[in-house]
Each structure stands twice: as structure tokens, then as C-alpha cells.
Amino acid sequence: MRTYLLRRCLYMIMILLGASMLIFFLYSLTPGDYVDNNMNLSEQRKAELREIHGLDRPIIERYINWMANIFKGDFGYSLAQQRSVIDLFQDYIWNSFLLAVVATFFTWFFAVVIGVLTAYKQYSLFDTLVMIGIFAAMSIPSFFIGLFLIKVFAVDLKLLPPGGMITTGSRAVGWEYIKDVLHHMLLPVAVMVMLGVGSLTRYFRSNMLDVIKQDYVRTARAKGLKERSVLFRHALKNAMLPAITLVGFELPGLFGGSIIIEKIFNWPGIGQLYMQSFTVRDYPLLMGFTMFIAILTVIGTLISDILYHTSDPRVRL
Amino acid sequence: MKSLLKINNLSTHFHTEAGPIKAVNDVSFRIGEGETVCIVGESGCGKSITAMSVMGLVEGPNGRVVNGQILFDGKDLLQIGKEELRRIRGNDISIIFQEPMSSLNPVITIGKQIMEPLMLHQRLNKKQAYARTIELIELVGIPRAEQIASSYPHELSGGMLQRIMIAIAISCGPKLLIADEPTTALDVTIQAQVLETLRQIKEQSKMSMMLITHDLGVVAEMADYVIVMYAGKIVEQGGVVELFEHPKHPYTRGLLKSKPVIGQRLEQLYSIPGQVPNPLELVESCYFHDRCESCLPVCHTRQPQLKKSGDGQQVACWLYEEEAQYE
Ligand SMILES: Nc1ncnc2c1ncn2[C@@H]1O[C@H](COP(=O)(O)OP(=O)(O)OP(=O)(O)O)[C@@H](O)[C@H]1O
Ligand SMILES: [Mg+2]
Numbered sequence: 001m002r003t004y005l006l007r008r009c010l011y012m013i014m015i016l017l018g019a020s021m022l023i024f025f026l027y028s029l030t031p032g033d034y035v036d037n038n039m040n041l042s043e044q045r046k047a048e049l050r051e052i053h054g055l056d057r058p059i060i061e062r063y064i065n066w067m068a069n070i071f072k073g074d075f076g077y078s079l080a081q082q083r084s085v086i087d088l089f090q091d092y093i094w095n096s097f098l099l100a101v102v103a104t105f106f107t108w109f110f111a112v113v114i115g116v117l118t119a120y121k122q123y124s125l126f127d128t129l130v131m132i133g134i135f136a137a138m139s140i141p142s143f144f145i146g147l148f149l150i151k152v153f154a155v156d157l158k159l160l161p162p163g164g165m166i167t168t169g170s171r172a173v174g175w176e177y178i179k180d181v182l183h184h185m186l187l188p189v190a191v192m193v194m195l196g197v198g199s200l201t202r203y204f205r206s207n208m209l210d211v212i213k214q215d216y217v218r219t220a221r222a223k224g225l226k227e228r229s230v231l232f233r234h235a236l237k238n239a240m241l242p243a244i245t246l247v248g249f250e251l252p253g254l255f256g257g258s259i260i261i262e263k264i265f266n267w268p269g270i271g272q273l274y275m276q277s278f279t280v281r282d283y284p285l286l287m288g289f290t291m292f293i294a295i296l297t298v299i300g301t302l303i304s305d306i307l308y309h310t311s312d313p314r315v316r317l
Numbered sequence: 318m319k320s321l322l323k324i325n326n327l328s329t330h331f332h333t334e335a336g337p338i339k340a341v342n343d344v345s346f347r348i349g350e351g352e353t354v355c356i357v358g359e360s361g362c363g364k365s366i367t368a369m370s371v372m373g374l375v376e377g378p379n380g381r382v383v384n385g386q387i388l389f390d391g392k393d394l395l396q397i398g399k400e401e402l403r404r405i406r407g408n409d410i411s412i413i414f415q416e417p418m419s420s421l422n423p424v425i426t427i428g429k430q431i432m433e434p435l436m437l438h439q440r441l442n443k444k445q446a447y448a449r450t451i452e453l454i455e456l457v458g459i460p461r462a463e464q465i466a467s468s469y470p471h472e473l474s475g476g477m478l479q480r481i482m483i484a485i486a487i488s489c490g491p492k493l494l495i496a497d498e499p500t501t502a503l504d505v506t507i508q509a510q511v512l513e514t515l516r517q518i519k520e521q522s523k524m525s526m527m528l529i530t531h532d533l534g535v536v537a538e539m540a541d542y543v544i545v546m547y548a549g550k551i552v553e554q555g556g557v558v559e560l561f562e563h564p565k566h567p568y569t570r571g572l573l574k575s576k577p578v579i580g581q582r583l584e585q586l587y588s589i590p591g592q593v594p595n596p597l598e599l600v601e602s603c604y605f606h607d608r609c610e611s612c613l614p615v616c617h618t619r620q621p622q623l624k625k626s627g628d629g630q631q632v633a634c635w636l637y638e639e640e641a642q643y644e
Binding site: 123226 | 411
């Protein structure tokens, strides 16, 4: 296990190095930057700014500087926002994370339960209805579901707020604040769950269908176990194994934000910040964010691998 | 001898796209207390499905017990509720399957899998169940029980796994143990050991046993009573001694003839000519007629009934029916 982990870490570093080059050179080769884009600056001021931020240096030198700073935990300085990228992340990422973590939890929960039950009752009315529902949910675009729910629940029924994270102008603290945020989260989380649950349910259903045909499930029944234990202890454990690897892959998604959902529900998350930065060519932020996601992806893959090796006794190292 | 299990006119069918398959067709027999009954017959003749019907585990959406009674301790297992049947499974009746390698859950430790029925049926707590598990593993003849208990199925050999299956099956002291070809997947030396384990346990605990096999050597060693099945029906049954000494049905005779005898080297081992009929194409007839050496005209058109024929033996064959001779 030890040597395996060491080797894995070595690969990770190499992959990240490659990724960082790709990210950096692609962004710096794109013509134009924040300074160019700003009409209000005089040519002289532009040159000054370039010098301050090192934009006039040779590209290799800039890359090395950028990397050295990342190692120190500094992802650069956003010219558009006049703040360090890390600070901006701190402000926005946790909002995105809150949405994503709650939505992911419910997505998995529903997918597992519905997947197991539909597999158990394959071809029943319940199974058919769920399958139709899943295909319907999967084929409707997210902005449509989002806007539709806003229309029904916020505009027509006035039950839920149409967007934002807290009520405008609210100064609530403590419990009141939490309640306010929960209230605002309901719709975006519902949409995210609806969009994600379909494919995952189908995945669990097909895993379960394979597993419940196995001899050991018959053995579990022959031992007189309750149907609940047969399904959720004996069968699900095996059906979950291939899914364990997916857990790690969720990691970048948890912090990456969702551009469309955050836009529709006006949620102050990293996805929105990312979109804004694009329009003003705020490259330090864009590069920093892309690199951040790359790091999370690599870590997520490692977590997946470790989970895979620790959860299946047959592949222990 | 008091009956423990009495099966009357059991029929189990599968509905497939090609038509209905009568996997078990009007089968009746009994197992006395402490008795070992062997069911023999070629592959596909309905032995496993008979066992599964008793356990209430006939699988798939299209398989169903369509008729009959399965009286266990006087209760009809086909009439009682699901919950009651579940409480009997693994407790009063337990089963060992043919394939030890795939019959244990690959991601749960051996120990936990043995403890499960103990905690469920015997209401032992974790500690008691674990202690009993260790005893059981030793009882089935595996050394280093603690280490085995904490290992996973893939770390054990086939013979060991089958003993673990036996340990699970006997854990709650069942009245009836069904063993469905418990040694077929194992190599010969291990076969003998596993059978020996089974026999010892049986002698100690006085349980009844339904042993399914197509190895007549096993029958001779283990059985009190033998049931010969062919294409879903019982063609002959009787005490093991009578049946081996005076086999009546041509199929039984064929089976016995195809059994190798030590010291008697033949050029070629005998095997019954022909093959088991396709269960979809069966029509009213003796199902064995096209392979039978002594086939009569009546065998093509009418099915013989299982009838008493001296010595407590029963046989379904026109050769032993007076009326048939004159047709
Ligand atoms: N799930 C199923 N669907 C359709 N037919 C089935 C199914 N299971 C069994 N059968 C049929 O039932 C018949 C009896 O099968 P069974 O498994 O009882 O045979 P067996 O005597 O145990 O044979 P073996 O010695 O190979 O284990 C076979 O003809 C088989 O085709
Ligand atoms: Mg079988």
C-alpha cells in the first residue's frame, strides 16, 4: 500500500505539472488581457500596470513565477476585483459548496433507494413509472426546469424566494439566518437533484439487477434473512462497490459550482464569479480557478482509488 | 418412522417464451425423522427445483409452484405466510448449494456470515454468536477458526468454503438439511472429506437430510432411501439396499450400470444411450421410452403411474403393470 501510494503521488505531481503548463500557456497565448480590455486607461498607465503585474516578462518566467506562487498557496491577484484570487475563492466557493454538498447527498440517497427498489421490482408498475420519470427529467434542460419551478413556486404560489441566498436587506443572524438560507436553497437544490438523480438511479438499478441474480443473494434468503437485510446489506454492498469510485469524482463538482443553476437562481457562487471573470478577461482568476479544479480532480481520483482498494476485500493491496 | 417432510403432488412450472416447462411434475415423497433421502437423476431432471420449492426459493418472475402440498412438521409450507416461511428457512430447514465459490458474499467476512442466522433465529447477542461461530468452524473441521472467521471468501479454498456453507446450514440446529450436490464442484479427495463431515454431523444431531446428487457412490454411502427422478417425475423410489440390489426401472438399472466398479475394468464405461428429453416437447408417454431397452408399445402413448412393487419399493414403469402386457 505504501509504495503504491508513493507511486500514485508521483504520478499526481506529474499530471498536475502537465495540467498547469496547459492551463497557463493556453491562457497566456490567448490574445488580450484585462489591461487591454479596459478602455479608460491611457497607454502609459497600461504599460505601468503590465510592469507591476509582470505581464511584460517572457512567458517562461511568468509561468515559473506563477507556479512558485501556487506552491506557496497564492493563486494570483485578480485585477478586475482588486483582490487576491484566494480571497475571492473563500468568499464564493463555500456558497457553491453548500448547494453542491446538499444536492449531492440527496441525489445519492434517492438514487440508491430508488435504484434498489426498482431493481427489486423490475418491470413492475413502479419501475416503469420511475423509468419514465427519469427519462423525462434527464431530457429537460436545467434552465427550463429551473425557470419553470421559479414560475410555479415563487411567482404563482409565492411559497419560495425566486433567487439569491438571503432575503435582500436581511440582517438576520444565527438560527434565523440559517432558516433564511435553507429557504433560498430549496429550489436550486431540488433542480440539481432532479437533474442528477436520473443517471445515478439507472446506474444503481443496473448494478443491483446484476447483483440480485447472484448465488450469494439466494444464500442470504435461504438463511431466512429479512428481505430488507437481503437487499440493503447483502446485495447493496456489492452493488455499491463500482459506485464507490464515483465518490471521488464528485469532489471537483462539490467546489466547482454550477454556472447555469447559480445564474438562474442568482446564487452568489463560484460559477457566477467564473462567468463574470470571463467577460472581463480576468485571467489570473480564470487560471487560478482552472488549476484549482485540476488539483481537486487529481485528488478526487486518488480518493476514488483508495476507496476502491479499501472497500473491496478482493483488491486489497 | 414419523414423517418430518411430506410432499404431495408437487408441481413447479416455469413459464418461458417457448412454453411452459414442467420442471417438477407431480412429485410425492416423504422424509422421516433422522432419515437421509437421496434424490438422484441426470442433469436437468428437476432435483434442484424440488429442493428450491421446499425452501420457497423458486427463482425468477416466471417460476411458480403450481400445485401440491409441502407438509413440514404438519404445516403446509405453501400455505403459510411469507414471514412464517422466512422464520423456518435457515432455522428449521437449511440448504447447502452446489457452488460454494459463489454462494458466499464476497464482501462480508466469513464470521459475520455465519453469525447472521445465529443472531436472527437464535437471538444470540454478538459475543455469543461469535463464540458459537468459532465452535461451528471447528466442528466442520477447519483449524485456526479465529483467523478463518475474519477472512473473506476469496481467501479460502472451495472445500473450505463448502464446509463454511455446512457450518452456516447447521448453525441453528435444523431439523432438515437439504444438500444440493454439495460435492460436485470439489475435487475427489475433498469430496470424501466433506461427505464425511456431513455424515458425522448428521449422526450427532439426528437431523434429517435430503441429499441431491448424481453420484451413486455417494448414494450408497449416505442414503437410507433413494428417489430416482427423470424429466421432472419420480420413476422409482425405495430403500437403498433394495434399490441397489433389485433396481426395477430400466432407468435406474441404466444408472447403476453406468457406475464404475472397482476391480472391474471395462473397455468402455456404460452410459445410457440418448439424452434427457427437451422439457418443452414432452407429450403423454413414458418420458424414458426413447432411451429404454425394454420399451413396450404402450410406453409411447401413456404415462405409467408410480405404484408399489413389493419390498416397499415404488416404480413407475409399464413392465410391472399387468394390463400393459396385454395391450
Ligand atoms: N429459471 C428457470 N427458467 C426456466 N427453466 C428453468 C429455470 N430453472 C430451471 N429450469 C428448468 O427446470 C428443469 C430442472 O432444473 P433443475 O435445476 O432442477 O435440474 P437438476 O436436476 O438440479 O440438474 P443438475 O444436476 O444439473 O443440477 C430444467 O429442465 C431447467 O431447464
Ligand atoms: Mg441442480
